[in-house]
Amino acid sequence: MESTLRAPSIDPGAYLSADTLEEELHRIWPSAWHLLALTRDLPNDKDYLRKRVARTDLVLHRLGERIIAYANVCPHRFSTLVDQPSGNAPLQCPYHLWSFDTDGYPSAVPHRQGIPLAEFTQGARLSTWQVALVGEFIFVSKQPIQSCEDYLGALGADLARMSRALGNELPPVTLDVAANWKIIAQNTVELQHAYSVHPGTFAALSSKPMRIDSDLPLANSISYVMRLKPERFEGRLNARLKSLLSRVEQPFPDGYRHHLIFPATTLGYVDNRMLTIIDYQPLTAGACRMSARMFEFVVPDLSPLEASILASIRPLDHQFSLQVFEEDGGICEAVQRGLHNRPADMPGVLMPVEHMVARFQDMYQQWMDYK
Numbered sequence: 556m557e558s559t560l561r562a563p564s565i566d567p568g569a570y571l572s573a574d575t576l577e578e579e580l581h582r583i584w585p586s587a588w589h590l591l592a593l594t595r596d597l598p599n600d601k602d603y604l605r606k607r608v609a610r611t612d613l614v615l616h617r618l619g620e621r622i623i624a625y626a627n628v629c630p631h632r633f634s635t636l637v638d639q640p641s642g643n644a645p646l647q648c649p650y651h652l653w654s655f656d657t658d659g660y661p662s663a664v665p666h667r668q669g670i671p672l673a674e675f676t677q678g679a680r681l682s683t684w685q686v687a688l689v690g691e692f693i694f695v696s697k698q699p700i701q702s703c704e705d706y707l708g709a710l711g712a713d714l715a716r717m718s719r720a721l722g723n724e725l726p727p728v729t730l731d732v733a734a735n736w737k738i739i740a741q742n743t744v745e746l747q748h749a750y751s752v753h754p755g756t757f758a759a760l761s762s763k764p765m766r767i768d769s770d771l772p773l774a775n776s777i778s779y780v781m782r783l784k785p786e787r788f789e790g791r792l793n794a795r796l797k798s799l800l801s802r803v804e805q806p807f808p809d810g811y812r813h814h815l816i817f818p819a820t821t822l823g824y825v826d827n828r829m830l831t832i833i834d835y836q837p838l839t840a841g842a843c844r845m846s847a848r849m850f851e852f853v854v855p856d857l858s859p860l861e862a863s864i865l866a867s868i869r870p871l872d873h874q875f876s877l878q879v880f881e882e883d884g885g886i887c888e889a890v891q892r893g894l895h896n897r898p899a900d901m902p903g904v905l906m907p908v909e910h911m912v913a914r915f916q917d918m919y920q921q922w923m924d925y926k
């Protein structure tokens with residue numbers, strides 16, 4: 556680890572600039588892999604789900620055994636293909652009833668007056684995205700520069716295992732945050748703000764002095780474990796919880812585990828109780844839509860007493876997460892407002908303890924420089 560202060564590698568103007576966002580949406584978003592949904596969201600043949608990836612209104616559609624992804628626009632004369640956020644329907648345009656196959660080519664075209672289907676090729680094809688399944692997680696990419704497997708590296712196996720341990724979903728949360736996506740992403744890989752921003756949530760849980768174990772050597776993600784106080788509940792409850800949560804099959808059961816998957820997805824969980832998946836899609840240079848989904852982990856062989864212990868704690872976990880979202884959203888907006896007031900000769904500075912922020916910035920620069 557470096558032992559001196561360093562200058563940020565992201566120019567502070569990049570948090571305010573609409574041109575920079577255009578560059579990011581050109582250089583990063585189409586080539587990255589984005590975690591969009593779970594296979595359980597599309598359990599039946601013809602189920603579909605709309606998801607936004609930056610400016611693209613994307614449809615995930617299960618057709619038989621396959622899940623495909625395509626931009627929500629017909630290649631004939633540009634009708635929207637589906638209007639509902641989710642549903643069950645064949646892949647057919649409502650305007651002139653063209654149907655499409657799983658590669659996005661027209662498979663049925665009414666009124667074609669003998670023109671062979673084979674002629675409806677490139678210009679008449681849906682704008683399809685690549686789909687990769689990692690356990691239950693559905694990742695998409697428009698033009699990946701590497702396979703999803705290579706993109707995730709060693710994290711892939713953890714994610715697959717984690718996805719298989721997920722149980723019930725809690726109510727999702729969507730929050731618009733008036734801050735640049737990079738500010739929010741960097742905030743998630745810096746824990747020193749726990750004491751100032753999260754005094755009643757994270758700081759109350761963390762061991763003192765704060766201990767953070769990072770940093771799996773992964774190409775496109777940043778991972779850490781924040782050690783938590785060993786005794787977080789009263790004695791007997793603590794012991795019971797520990798023993799029942801130890802039955803969840805997870806790679807890092809002790810502490811707060813966090814993964815940032817570049818560019819703007821995070822997964823985090825405390826102990827083995829609840830997984831939170833958060834996605835930050837940029838709306839403008841100064842605004843993001845934060846979508847959070849929360850899942851309980853399945854604990855095998857729960858006794859009725861253990862089930863009631865978990866049921867009593869889960870609302871607290873949910874409430875904890877909502878409060879953390881609010882606290883983080885608030886401080887990121889304060890950074891965005893501060894940036895508007897920044898004199899040109901104030902470049903910012905990173906301390907050694909902010910090495911994961913530095914790592915995010917270096918990762919970002921590599922993506923932006925990549926031709």
Ligand code: FES
Nearest residue numbers: 629631632648651
């Ligand atoms: S616009 Fe879709 S079939 Fe014509």
Ligand SMILES: [Fe+2]
Nearest residue numbers: 742752753883
């Ligand atoms: Fe935070």
